[in-house]
Amino acid sequence: MLIDAHIHLDQYLENEVPTLLEEAEHVIAVSMNIESCEKTLKLSKTFAKVKAAFGFHPEQALPSAMEEEALFDWIRQHAHDTVAIGEVGLPYYLKQEKAVDDRPYMELLERFILLAKELNKPIILHAVYEDAAIACDLLEKHHVKKAHFHWFKGDEEVIERMIQNGYFISVTPDCTYETEIQQVIKKYPIELMMVETDGPWPFEDPFDNKRTSPWMMNHSMEVIASIKGITTQEAARIITRNTTIFYNL
Template structure:
């Protein structure tokens, strides 16, 4: 029974959730915006296995100033009911499609990092490739060490920088067919790795046309174990412990 370290549980149909949760020990349910935070909180109150994280997903238009203040006020009010600030980060994929001003996104991310430090909570980051270096700059500026880069991709320099700082990553089922992720697993210390689905995001390869579920993480564990030269049981045990320790579960 693994722990799904990153899932958008509120995006599944309500009738799907009980069966999804049967497959795991616990899930870290991240949020997209204020409405998503509210729904995630409700799910955490309904299901003991659901641990909530509150934030604003960066791959969307920025909220207005009024919406930002409402979100931060809400998160602060419900701080005791969450295990982390997240998902937050920078809009790497959004900027591939259109020209956007990065400064407001950077400012918002910095504010979330400051909030995580004030609340003494871990932070869940969407920051890949060159954006990961920018996120590291802000984490280091504010001396935030408990950072989880989900579905991470990056170059050798930023990978080593993150390892040196003790930042965690989580691996999705795409590790079964993506050489880039397999190389990342080879380089990254097992004690800093978790597994996730990012569900309901769909996957390819052996998961093509299948509804994303947490049982897919079993395949991720097999890949990680093979790369690290361990049994699946050994790899699973360590990854579960990593996740529990990081999120204080």
């Protein structure tokens, strides 16, 4: 079984969770906001396979100043219950829908980067295309090395920069049908790679009308192995080891 490096476990129905967890060695369960953090914490206390990450998803309206302070206070209070700060980042897809002022999102991301540094935790980033370069700027500014860019997409320049910095990426099941993701896999070292589902986000093609579950990562592993010219077993061994060490599982 594989480790799902990024899943929104709190968004599944409560009775679905035990079955999902049967399909994974561990899951890194990320959070969307303070309510999501609280649910994720409860799941991690209930199931040993669940490792919690606390953060604020950027593809939504910003929290009020009071909400932001409450979230940061809560994360600090529960620092011993989390393996990472996340999911945090920048609102790339929200900006495709409407005009968004980047600056407050960048300020919030920088604050989360400083929190990760303060608590000595990895950071899980939602930062794609040009936003990935901004995230790199902030990580480099504060000398934060342990960064995981989930479902990453970006150009060759930012890919090379991320590789040089030793940042990790994770691959979703869309690698089975998206040429763009296959090209990222080709360029990125497997030693800096994980797999994820981002569930319950749905996938297409072979996964049409199927509930997103950790078993889908087996198909991702086959694609990675084929592109890297190694066996599926060797790819699984390397990627599982990467994730175990990165998250100190």
